[in-house]
Amino acid sequence: MKNQFEETLYDAHGQRFSIEEIYYEHKSAHQHIIIFHNSKFGRVMALDGVIQTTEKDEFIYHEMLTHIPILAHGEVKNVLIIGGGDGGMLREVLRHNTIKSISMVEIDKAVVDMCIKYLPKHSLGAFEDNRLNLVIDDGANFVRQSSEKFDVIIVDSTDPIGPGEVLFQHEFYINCKNILNKNGIVVTQNGVPFMQPDEVRNTEKFFSQIFKDNSFYVAPVPTYIGGNMAFGWGTDNKTYRQISLETLQQRFSSAGFKTRYYNPKIHLASFALPQYVIDIIA
Numbered sequence: 001m002k003n004q005f006e007e008t009l010y011d012a013h014g015q016r017f018s019i020e021e022i023y024y025e026h027k028s029a030h031q032h033i034i035i036f037h038n039s040k041f042g043r044v045m046a047l048d049g050v051i052q053t054t055e056k057d058e059f060i061y062h063e064m065l066t067h068i069p070i071l072a073h074g075e076v077k078n079v080l081i082i083g084g085g086d087g088g089m090l091r092e093v094l095r096h097n098t099i100k101s102i103s104m105v106e107i108d109k110a111v112v113d114m115c116i117k118y119l120p121k122h123s124l125g126a127f128e129d130n131r132l133n134l135v136i137d138d139g140a141n142f143v144r145q146s147s148e149k150f151d152v153i154i155v156d157s158t159d160p161i162g163p164g165e166v167l168f169q170h171e172f173y174i175n176c177k178n179i180l181n182k183n184g185i186v187v188t189q190n191g192v193p194f195m196q197p198d199e200v201r202n203t204e205k206f207f208s209q210i211f212k213d214n215s216f217y218v219a220p221v222p223t224y225i226g227g228n229m230a231f232g233w234g235t236d237n238k239t240y241r242q243i244s245l246e247t248l249q250q251r252f253s254s255a256g257f258k259t260r261y262y263n264p265k266i267h268l269a270s271f272a273l274p275q276y277v278i279d280i281i282a
Contacts, residue, residue, distance in 0.1 A: 087123025
């Protein structure tokens with residue numbers, strides 16, 4: 001029998017991945033890291049027993065957390081990524097040539113180093129781009145102290161356990177709002193609502209107190225069992241979610257790159273929430 005990796009996030013509702021080869025396994029100062037090969041999902045990274053990303057379907061997650069806020073805004077110059085040590089989010093943000101600078105704050109340098117080496121298809125050399133300012137720090141500490149301002153903040157966090165717990169708290173969201181430029185957007189990873197309803201419920205409670213327009217949008221990412229994954233949306237500009245398909249198509253065409261999941265129709269449709277998600281946040 002092949003070695004098995006059993007995810008611990010959902011207890012009895014976890015899933016198993018067969019392990020064909022282990023590329024890297026280490027306990028860093030912050031968490032246990034393992035990168036292994038699975039026959040169906042390719043290279044897989046897990047932190048503290050929870051699957052974070054796979055080569056097979058990472059493009060869905062990364063495209064949806066980057067292109068929706070950037071194209072909805074239309075004039076993004078400065079982006080902050082909290083987390084994202086695998087480099088996939090950075091790769092997608094850098095595809096927008098209009099962006100002048102990106103700050104990326106990752107708490108664990110070991111994740112960055114090992115993903116560059118063992119998950120190179122995620123970053124595709126993005127860490128070498130001269131627009132990047134890579135900061136090794138706690139994301140909550142960074143947004144508390146930063147004097148910089150950003151047009152879009154992407155919170156590519158782990159689940160609210162361990163090092164990622166502070167990235168789901170009211171103070172963190174307030175501090176994100178404080179370093180947004182006027183009409184800036186914050187988007188967040190909010191788990192799978194069917195399995196993790198409290199993540200969505202808590203973010204909605206905090207966002208509704210902070211932003212004039214708050215909502216969620218969804219996308220199915222096969223790695224994360226339980227149905228659609230939810231992404232939090234917060235901004236003071238209420239027009240961004242009413243943007244026309246024609247405008248989105250023009251912006252996407254002008255951006256000049258191809259995607260594997262995102263397109264302007266998916267962009268608009270992703271804000272139509274399943275009823276059970278509406279009921280959770282109601």
